[in-house]
Amino acid sequence: YIHIINKADMAASKGLKILVGCKRVIDYAVKVRVKPDRSGVVTEGVKHSMNPFDEIAVEEAVRMKEKKLAGEAVAISVGPPQSQETLRTALAMGIDRAIHVEIPLAQLEKLQPIHVSKLLAKVCESEKPDLVILGKQAIDDDCNQTGQMLAALLDWPQATFASKIEPSQDSKQLRVTREVDGGLETIDVSVPAVVTSDLRLNEPRYATLPNIMKAKKKPLAKMSPDQLGVDLQPRQEVISVEDPPVRKAGAKVESVEDLVGKLREKGLVK
Amino acid sequence: SRAASLLPQLLLRRRPASAGAFALLARPASSASGGLPPLTTEIHPGIKRGAFSQLTDADVSAFEAIVGGDHVIKDADEVLSYNIDWLRICRGQGQLVLRPKTTEEVSAIVRHCNKRRLAVVPQGGNTGLVGGSVPLFDEIVISTSRMNSLLSIDPVSGVLVAEAGCVLEQLDREAASQGLMMPLDLGAKGSCQIGGNLATNAGGLRLLRYGSLRGTTLGLEAVLPTGQVLDCLTTLRKDNTGYDIKQLLIGSEGTLGIITKAAILCPARPKSVQLAFLGLDSFQAVLDTYRLARRSLGEILSAFEFIDSESMRAVKQNLGLSCPLGEHSFYVLAETSGSNETHDREKLDGFIESVMSMDGCATDGTVAQDAGQFAHLWSLRERIVESLLVDGYEYKYDVSLPLADIYRLVEHMRTRLDGRVIRTAGYGHLGDGNLHLNFTTPKFDAKVLELIEPHVFDWVRDRRGSVSAEHGLGLKKSQYIRHSKADFAVRVMAEVKRLLDPNGIMNPYKVLPDE
Numbered sequence: 001y002i003h004i005i006n007k008a009d010m011a012a013s014k015g016l017k018i019l020v021g022c023k024r025v026i027d028y029a030v031k032v033r034v035k036p037d038r039s040g041v042v043t044e045g046v047k048h049s050m051n052p053f054d055e056i057a058v059e060e061a062v063r064m065k066e067k068k069l070a071g072e073a074v075a076i077s078v079g080p081p082q083s084q085e086t087l088r089t090a091l092a093m094g095i096d097r098a099i100h101v102e103i104p105l106a107q108l109e110k111l112q113p114i115h116v117s118k119l120l121a122k123v124c125e126s127e128k129p130d131l132v133i134l135g136k137q138a139i140d141d142d143c144n145q146t147g148q149m150l151a152a153l154l155d156w157p158q159a160t161f162a163s164k165i166e167p168s169q170d171s172k173q174l175r176v177t178r179e180v181d182g183g184l185e186t187i188d189v190s191v192p193a194v195v196t197s198d199l200r201l202n203e204p205r206y207a208t209l210p211n212i213m214k215a216k217k218k219p220l221a222k223m224s225p226d227q228l229g230v231d232l233q234p235r236q237e238v239i240s241v242e243d244p245p246v247r248k249a250g251a252k253v254e255s256v257e258d259l260v261g262k263l264r265e266k267g268l269v270k
Numbered sequence: 271s272r273a274a275s276l277l278p279q280l281l282l283r284r285r286p287a288s289a290g291a292f293a294l295l296a297r298p299a300s301s302a303s304g305g306l307p308p309l310t311t312e313i314h315p316g317i318k319r320g321a322f323s324q325l326t327d328a329d330v331s332a333f334e335a336i337v338g339g340d341h342v343i344k345d346a347d348e349v350l351s352y353n354i355d356w357l358r359i360c361r362g363q364g365q366l367v368l369r370p371k372t373t374e375e376v377s378a379i380v381r382h383c384n385k386r387r388l389a390v391v392p393q394g395g396n397t398g399l400v401g402g403s404v405p406l407f408d409e410i411v412i413s414t415s416r417m418n419s420l421l422s423i424d425p426v427s428g429v430l431v432a433e434a435g436c437v438l439e440q441l442d443r444e445a446a447s448q449g450l451m452m453p454l455d456l457g458a459k460g461s462c463q464i465g466g467n468l469a470t471n472a473g474g475l476r477l478l479r480y481g482s483l484r485g486t487t488l489g490l491e492a493v494l495p496t497g498q499v500l501d502c503l504t505t506l507r508k509d510n511t512g513y514d515i516k517q518l519l520i521g522s523e524g525t526l527g528i529i530t531k532a533a534i535l536c537p538a539r540p541k542s543v544q545l546a547f548l549g550l551d552s553f554q555a556v557l558d559t560y561r562l563a564r565r566s567l568g569e570i571l572s573a574f575e576f577i578d579s580e581s582m583r584a585v586k587q588n589l590g591l592s593c594p595l596g597e598h599s600f601y602v603l604a605e606t607s608g609s610n611e612t613h614d615r616e617k618l619d620g621f622i623e624s625v626m627s628m629d630g631c632a633t634d635g636t637v638a639q640d641a642g643q644f645a646h647l648w649s650l651r652e653r654i655v656e657s658l659l660v661d662g663y664e665y666k667y668d669v670s671l672p673l674a675d676i677y678r679l680v681e682h683m684r685t686r687l688d689g690r691v692i693r694t695a696g697y698g699h700l701g702d703g704n705l706h707l708n709f710t711t712p713k714f715d716a717k718v719l720e721l722i723e724p725h726v727f728d729w730v731r732d733r734r735g736s737v738s739a740e741h742g743l744g745l746k747k748s749q750y751i752r753h754s755k756a757d758f759a760v761r762v763m764a765e766v767k768r769l770l771d772p773n774g775i776m777n778p779y780k781v782l783p784d785e
Contacts, residue, residue, distance in 0.1 A: 029641030045541050049640035089639050206594035209622055209635040
C-alpha cells in the first residue's frame with residue numbers, strides 16, 4: 001500500500017512517524033567464544049548491548065525529531081526478555097515509546113531475518129510509520145537482510161547504507177545519500193520507505209541522566225509473534241559454528257629461486 | 271567484505287584507552303622541553319655519588335657469562351632509554367643494562383655486584399613517577415623485562431603466580447580467561463610490570479574495592495642485595511608462621527631487593543560492570559555524592575574518581591577527547607562491579623535517583639550504555655597524566671588528605687602559582703582520600719619548583735596527611751619522608767636497610783634520605 005503525504009513542505013508538517021529497529025547483540029568489545037559443542041557462541045553471562053548500527057538509527061530518528069522533520073519516534077525490538085533493556089536505552093536517547101516483540105528462548109536461536117522482517121511488516125500495518133530506520137546489519141550475524149526484506153514485504157522503496165538523510169529539493173520526498181562500493185550515491189525516495197543506517201550517518205549521543213530517568217516512564221508495549229500471526233518456523237539449520245583457523249606463521253625467503261622452490265613444494269607451481 | 275572492513279573503523283571511533291595509554295604514547299616527544307631531559311645530577315647537585323666501585327671490562331665479561339652477550343646492553347643509544355623515566359624529568363648516567371631471564375641469573379648478578387660494590391637499579395616497566403626506577407649516576411640497570419612467564423593460575427582458589435616482569439594488562443587478560451581479574455588497575459597497565467607494582471605497593475583505580483597489594487599478595491620471591499634468594503613464594507591464604515618479611519619488600523621501591531616472582535590472590539571477574547559519569551558544580555557536591563554512593567551502592571562500588579575542570583580541559587585541548595557533559599567544576603566517575611546485572615542496574619538506578627534529587631547535586635550526567643562508552647569515559651580520567659605532559663614539563667604530587675581538605679589544597683596552590691604555570695590540575699581517587707595535584711610549565715622552571723616545594727608538603731604535613739599516597743618516595747621525595755613519618759620510624763627503616771644491604775648497592779639515593 002502507499003500512503004501519500006499531503007504536504008508541500010515536509011518540515012512544516014506534523015512530521016514523519018518513524019519506526020526504529022533495535023537488536024540486542026553481544027557487545028562489540030567482547031571476545032566471542034564458540035560453545036564446546038559447536039552449536040553456537042557463548043551468550044550466557046556475556047555483556048550484551050544495542051547493535052551499534054541500530055544506535056546510529058536511533059540517533060538519526062531523535063535528530064529528525066529535533067529538526068522537526070519527525071513528530072514521533074517509536075523503537076521496536078524482536079528478542080528475548082532482556083531486549084527491554086535495549087529498548088530502555090533507545091528511550092533514554094530520546095525515542096518516545098517502545099514495542100517489544102518477545103521471542104521465547106527456544107525459538108530465539110533459530111530466528112532469522114526473514115522472520116524479523118515479517119514481524120516488523122505486521123507491526124507496520126498497525127503502526128503505519130512513514131519511515132522505518134534499521135541498522136544496516138547486526139554485528140552478530142552480519143546478515144544485512146532485514147531492511148531489504150521488509151521493504152519487499154511492504155512493497156516500499158528502500159534506501160540502504162544511508163550516510164545522510166534529508167528532505168528532497170521539493171520537500172515531498174527524502175533524499176538519502178548511500179555508501180556504495182564506488183563512493184556515494186544520492187537517491188530520492190518517496191515515503192513511506194525503509195532506510196538502513198551506515199556508520200557515517202551520525203555519532204550516537206550519550207544518554208543523559210534526566211533522560212534515563214524519563215525513559216522509565218515511557219510506554220513499552222509487549223507483543224508476541226502469535227498475536228502478530230507470524231510463523232517462526234526456521235528455514236535454515238545451523239550445522240556447526242567454528243573458530244576461524246589460527247593464522248599460521250609465514251616464512252621469509254632470501255631469493256627468487258627460494259620463492260619458486262617453496263611454491264613448487266606446496267604444489268602451487270609446476 | 272565491506273562490512274568487515276568498516277567494523278574496525280567503528281571500533282576505532284570509540285577507541286578503548288586501556289591498551290596502555292602509556293604503551294601507545296611510548297615516551298612523549300618533549301618537543302616543548304627541547305629533546306633530552308636535563309641530567310638528574312644537574313637538577314640535584316647536592317647529591318654526591320656513593321663510595322661505589324667503577325665498572326670494569328672484567329665486570330662486563332662476568333655479566334656476559336651470566337646472561338649471555340645478547341642480554342648485556344652497552345650501546346649508548348640503547349642504554350639511554352633505560353636512563354630516562356616515563357615523565358622525562360630524570361636522566362641518569364648508567365652505562366650498562368642487564369636483562370636476566372631467571373632468578374638464578376639475577377642472584378648471580380647481584381652477588382657479583384655486592385662483592386665488587388657496584389650500585390644497581392632494578393627496573394621493570396619504568397613507569398614510576400618519582401624517579402625511583404632509573405639511575406642517578408652510573409648505577410647498573412637490572413631489567414626484569416625478560417622474566418615474563420606466567421607460572422600458574424588456579425581458577426578455584428584464584429591464586430596467580432607470575433614472574434616479576436609480566437605486564438599487568440597481560441596478567442589481567444590471562445586472569446580473565448579463567449573468570450578472574452587482577453586486584454589492581456592503573457593507567458600504566460599496558461607497560462608496568464607486576465614486580466614494580468609490588469615494589470611500589472601500587473594503588474590504582476580499584477583499591478577502593480579490592481584493597482592494596484599488601485593484602486592481595488600472598489607470597490613473593492626476591493633476590494636480596496647480598497645475592498641470596500629469599501623464597502617466600504607461598505600460595506596460602508593464611509600463614510601466620512613468623513615475621514611477614516615480604517611486607518618489608520612490598521613498597522620498598524627496589525631498595526631492599528629485587529622481586530623476581532609473586533603470588534597474587536585474584537578476585538572473581540565481575541559479570542556486570544556499570545559506570546556513571548556525573549557533572550557537579552562544587553566540591554561539597556562531590557563529597558555528598560560520594561557519601562550517597564557508599565550508602566546506595568555499598569558493596570558493589572568499585573571505583574570513585576573525581577576530575578576538576580582544569581584536568582578535563584587538558585584532556586580535551588591536548589588530546590582532543592570529547593566530554594559528553596557540559597562545562598562543570600567537577601566530574602565524578604562512579605563504577606560498580608558485581609555478579610548480577612539486574613541487581614546492579616537497580617542499585618545504580620536508585621543511586622542516580624538520589625543524586626538527582628539531592629540539593630545542589632548532579633543534574634548532568636550519563637551512564638555508559640556499552641563497552642565503547644565505558645572505555646571512552648574512563649579514558650577521560652586515565653589519560654589526564656598523558657594530556658598534561660603535552661603542556662611541556664609536569665610537576666606531579668600525590669597526597670593523602672582528609673576528604674574535606676582535598677580541594678582546599680588545589681585552590682590554595684592555584685592561587686600561589688597564579689601566572690607562573692600553564693595550569694594547576696587536581697583529580698584523583700576520592701574514595702581513598704588521594705589527591706593527584708599537577709602543575710605544568712612549558713619547560714622546567716626552578717623558580718616554580720621553589721614555589722611548590724616544600725610548601726605543598728608542609729601544608730600536607732600540617733594536616734597530618736601523606737606526602738606520597740601511592741607513588742612512593744623514589745628520588746624525588748626522599749627528603750620529605752619525615753613530613754609523614756616520625757623520626758624514630760625513619761631510623762628503624764635505616765637499620766633494616768643496613769641489615770639487608772650492608773654495602774648499600776641496591777637502588778641507592780632513593781626512598782631514605784641521604785644521611
